[in-house]
Structure formats: C-alpha cells, structure tokens
C-alpha cells in the first residue's frame with residue numbers, strides 16, 4: 762500500500778528561527794511559507810531531491826500541534842508522510858483492519874494540493890502517520 766516517503770515533518774515553536782537554522786547551518790533551500798488555516802499550521806518545505814522536510818508551526822487557536830509543542834517546547838519530529846496511489850481504498854482497508862483514521866475520515870487537501878489523511882500514532886509504533894495520494 763504505502764509507496765515513497767513524501768516528507769518528514771518537524772513541528773517548531775518559531776518557524777522563522779527554524780528556517781534560519783536550516784538555511785544557514787544546514788544550507789537548505791526553503792520554499793515560501795504557506796499558511797494553511799484548514800490544517801491549523803503554517804509550513805515551509807525543504808526539497809531534498811529524494812524526499813522533503815516539512816517545518817510547521819501552529820496557526821490559529823486550535824492547532825492540532827499545539828499540545829505536541831507543549832510536550833516538546835523546542836520542537837520535534839511530528840509526523841511521517843507516505844504516498845499512496847488511492848487514499849480512499851487505503852483508508853477503507855486500514856479501517857477494516859481496525860486502525861484509527863483521525864478527523865472525520867474524509868481526506869483533506871494538504872499542502873501539495875493532494876488529498877491527505879492521518880492515522881493515530883498509537884496504532885503505528887508511536888508515530889503519527891500521514892498518507893498523501895500521489
């Protein structure tokens with residue numbers, strides 16, 4: 762079912778500071794900032810050629826990453842995103858196997874304009890998994 766690694770996401774308290782670290786200390790080239798109120802985050806992507814890093818900070822009052830940052834005040838690895846060819850059939854198979862799909866189970870459009878879903882971290886080795894239909 763899962764294909765390529767689309768991105769690894771790092772939640773940060775200060776996106777500007779994280780961008781400076783990645784640009785100046787690691788020589789990364791950064792995308793423009795993208796505010797995604799429907800996801801409750803602002804993101805910047807770093808294209809690594811074979812995959813991407815997604816830097817994200819909370820946006821708005823009810824960001825889904827706010828509590829994560831309370832637990833990890835300097836930031837941390839937040840989720841991993843795998844590509845799938847058909848997100849609804851992947852979802853249905855996962856639900857049939859008893860996995861928890863977060864939210865209302867309907868894919869949302871993610872930062873790349875593609876449908877995404879999230880799977881509960883407790884069902885996947887303590888790791889928040891995002892699926893993106895590519």
Ligand SMILES: CC[C@@H](C(=O)O)C(=O)SCCNC(=O)CCNC(=O)[C@H](O)C(C)(C)COP(=O)(O)OP(=O)(O)OC[C@H]1O[C@@H](n2cnc3c(N)ncnc32)[C@H](O)[C@@H]1OP(=O)(O)O
Nearest residue numbers: 800804825826828829839863871872873879882887888889
């Ligand atoms: C930019 C758009 C898109 C893209 O295109 O790439 C995105 O990536 S949007 C990214 C932000 N959106 C999301 O993360 C949506 C899915 N996430 C959620 O719904 C929530 O984060 C969550 C997974 C339900 C957790 O929310 P939280 O408020 O932290 O809930 P709890 O405190 O109840 O946590 C339950 C349990 O899970 C542990 N946890 C939480 N987050 C993570 C994590 N990122 N990785 C691993 N484990 C996590 C948390 O510690 C709790 O565990 P226990 O304390 O042991 O109960």
Ligand SMILES: [Co+2]
Nearest residue numbers: 770815842891
């Ligand atoms: Co993501």
